[in-house]
Amino acid sequence: MTASPSAPPALPVPADSAVESTRWLATGSLLALIVLCLAWELVLAPLRPGGSWLALKALPLCIPLAGILKNRMYTYRWVSLVIWLYFTEGVVRGWSDKPPSQWLAWAEVALCLVLFTACTLHVRLRQRNAKAAAAASAAA
Numbered sequence: 001m002t003a004s005p006s007a008p009p010a011l012p013v014p015a016d017s018a019v020e021s022t023r024w025l026a027t028g029s030l031l032a033l034i035v036l037c038l039a040w041e042l043v044l045a046p047l048r049p050g051g052s053w054l055a056l057k058a059l060p061l062c063i064p065l066a067g068i069l070k071n072r073m074y075t076y077r078w079v080s081l082v083i084w085l086y087f088t089e090g091v092v093r094g095w096s097d098k099p100p101s102q103w104l105a106w107a108e109v110a111l112c113l114v115l116f117t118a119c120t121l122h123v124r125l126r127q128r129n130a131k132a133a134a135a136a137s138a139a140a
Helices: 015-044 053-069 073-096 101-139
Strands: none
Touching: 015 053, 015 073, 015 101, 053 073, 073 101
């Protein structure tokens, strides 16, 4: 099969764009999770009127924010493990709470899944790119 002469040739997408995409997806989902946790416990559906101390659960999410913004591989690795605590909280509250808290819990679960996927893909792509660069420099 040959390509038609009028069609432009397919250009390969550089691997760096995939890494950048996963980086921004991880950053965006982490920021969204921080905002969701604060809004949930302070404004949208607090356990007590006026907010609750449960809003402090957003603080541990602020710790990896600097590492992800600085693109540190180690941060992506441990965030992909720590995020399961928030996933578990979201599932438990999604099944046990009543709306609107229930909806917010399922939003937390979705953001946790996006963050986990983005972190693991980011690590895999960077490792694959590093191996390819090492192989290319060894061959040269």
